[in-house]
Amino acid sequence: MTKKFSLITLTAMLFFSTMFVINPGLNLSSSGVSTAFAEAPGKSASAFDRKITARFSSDNAMEHIYHLSVEIGPRVAGTEEEWETAEYIQNELESYGYNTHIQEFGIPDRVEGSLTASYTNDEIPMRLATGSAGTDAEGLTAEIYHTGLGYPEDFTEEAEGKIALIQRGGFTFWEKTVNAAEAGAAGVIIYDNSASSNPFTPSLGGNVAPVPVMGITMADGEAMAAAAEDGHTATIQVTAFENQSSPNVIAVKEPKGGPPTGQDPEIVYVTAHFDSVPGSPGASDNASGTGTALELARILKAYPTEKEIRFVFVGAEEIGLLGARHYVSELSDDEISRSAANFNMDMVGTAWEQATALYVNVVDGQPNAVWQAASAAAERLGNDTLVLFQRGSSDHVAFHDAGIDAANFIRREPGTASLEPWYHTPEDTFDKISQERIQEAGELIGSAIYDFSSRTVPGRGPGGR
Ligand code: BES
Ligand code: ZN
Numbered sequence: 001m002t003k004k005f006s007l008i009t010l011t012a013m014l015f016f017s018t019m020f021v022i023n024p025g026l027n028l029s030s031s032g033v034s035t036a037f038a039e040a041p042g043k044s045a046s047a048f049d050r051k052i053t054a055r056f057s058s059d060n061a062m063e064h065i066y067h068l069s070v071e072i073g074p075r076v077a078g079t080e081e082e083w084e085t086a087e088y089i090q091n092e093l094e095s096y097g098y099n100t101h102i103q104e105f106g107i108p109d110r111v112e113g114s115l116t117a118s119y120t121n122d123e124i125p126m127r128l129a130t131g132s133a134g135t136d137a138e139g140l141t142a143e144i145y146h147t148g149l150g151y152p153e154d155f156t157e158e159a160e161g162k163i164a165l166i167q168r169g170g171f172t173f174w175e176k177t178v179n180a181a182e183a184g185a186a187g188v189i190i191y192d193n194s195a196s197s198n199p200f201t202p203s204l205g206g207n208v209a210p211v212p213v214m215g216i217t218m219a220d221g222e223a224m225a226a227a228a229e230d231g232h233t234a235t236i237q238v239t240a241f242e243n244q245s246s247p248n249v250i251a252v253k254e255p256k257g258g259p260p261t262g263q264d265p266e267i268v269y270v271t272a273h274f275d276s277v278p279g280s281p282g283a284s285d286n287a288s289g290t291g292t293a294l295e296l297a298r299i300l301k302a303y304p305t306e307k308e309i310r311f312v313f314v315g316a317e318e319i320g321l322l323g324a325r326h327y328v329s330e331l332s333d334d335e336i337s338r339s340a341a342n343f344n345m346d347m348v349g350t351a352w353e354q355a356t357a358l359y360v361n362v363v364d365g366q367p368n369a370v371w372q373a374a375s376a377a378a379e380r381l382g383n384d385t386l387v388l389f390q391r392g393s394s395d396h397v398a399f400h401d402a403g404i405d406a407a408n409f410i411r412r413e414p415g416t417a418s419l420e421p422w423y424h425t426p427e428d429t430f431d432k433i434s435q436e437r438i439q440e441a442g443e444l445i446g447s448a449i450y451d452f453s454s455r456t457v458p459g460r461g462p463g464g465r
Pocket of ligand 1: 285286317318319320321346347361391392393394408410419
């Protein structure tokens with residue numbers, strides 16, 4: 001596959017980005033072999049660790065992150081962009097010499113909407129009512145008809161064809177909707193009756209509305225009511241997504257030699273999700289984990305391991321871990337019984353200054369095989385940033401639920417365990433990724449995976465060292 005991207009551009013962009021976000025001590029290298037551990041090897045970093053630390057190139061990982069977050073952008077489950085990302089990952093894996101396959105799975109039907117108005121350039125935050133009607137692709141544009149609580153007598157014939165702006169309170173959202181629709185209104189916007197920074201979701205009690213219905217904040221409702229007096233219009237767009245599917249991309253690294261007993265080898269899963277939430281370029285969440293896992297797939301290809309390593313890049317994580325759950329649901333009992341561990345990477349390279357720790361999130365909080373492999377690698381490499389933490393919220397949950405030792409690696413602020421402030425926003429952009437931290441994550445997680453996959457007996461290193 002042709003790279004549309006040059007390292008010179010990348011280096012220039014990174015240089016620029018350091019001027020406003022990334023921690024001032026960051027020293028970016030374009031050599032591909034850089035930073036923390038390679039320059040300051042721990043007391044007992046083995047020759048095996050050095051095969052990882054010397055070869056892991058954060059330049060390559062950053063190229064993947066750039067491609068996903070800048071060249072592709074938001075990669076929402078079920079969209080063309082998510083599929084384009086899967087194709088990119090597949091091409092990369094094939095270029096490293098893997099046989100790959102795409103596993104397609106269906107995702108539930110859903111609706112998404114937007115609200116804009118002629119008095120502002122900004123999209124107005126809203127929540128669609130469950131059971132709202134849809135619109136066509138252009139949406140519904142109409143004058144705003146501001147009324148009170150939405151009693152039948154609050155509507156005159158002026159309401160016909162307009163978008164009714166109704167205040168929350170007094171009686172049900174469904175009754176307000178029926179009254180507006182009976183008066184001929186083409187859409188319903190209900191604004192809150194108490195101050196809140198987020199819009200509310202009107203519940204229609206299981207009914208299906210004949211017109212689009214949504215909730216907005218009190219402040220936005222009041223601004224819209226004022227604009228209605230000047231004859232402004234609102235535009236409601238509601239799209240239904242039906243019969244969509246998402247991809248997982250899988251590459252298998254065959255074991256060499258196999259365990260001495262002659263049984264089928266154990267399996268190690270290395271996972272990262274590549275989808276993002278709507279409107280977010282998802283550089284940290286989770287181009288960072290995808291780029292790091294791809295680079296690990298590249299460098300591990302050449303090294304024989306006792307265990308089978310499966311690189312599983314999953315889609316549709318952000319709508320409920322669907323890709324990982326589907327992948328695990330398709331494993332046979334034999335595969336499950338041979339499954340040794342899942343190393344999941346999700347948000348491994350934020351430049352957010354406070355995120356100095358690399359959390360190892362385990363569903364039950366117990367120190368399992370992944371934690372043991374990671375903490376042993378950290379000790380060998382002289383890295384003291386690891387924190388064992390009880391948390392789900394990512395693809396490792398699907399593996400844990402099948403009884404497989406699983407953990408998610410994620411950069412967080414120690415103590416508070418909070419995430420970068422731009423998590424799940426349009427601000428989750430490439431310039432807020434730290435190449436140094438990607439290098440650190442790749443070296444640490446890679447050493448842990450390589451050591452763990454090379455052992456047949458717990459506690460013994462590759463080749464029985
Ligand atoms: N990248 C986050 C994972 C995450 C967030 C891990 C916070 C640990 C702490 C992930 O993509 C995400 O947003 N997960 C969802 C849950 C999922 C089931 C939709 C979340 O945490 O809200
Ligand atoms: Zn994520």
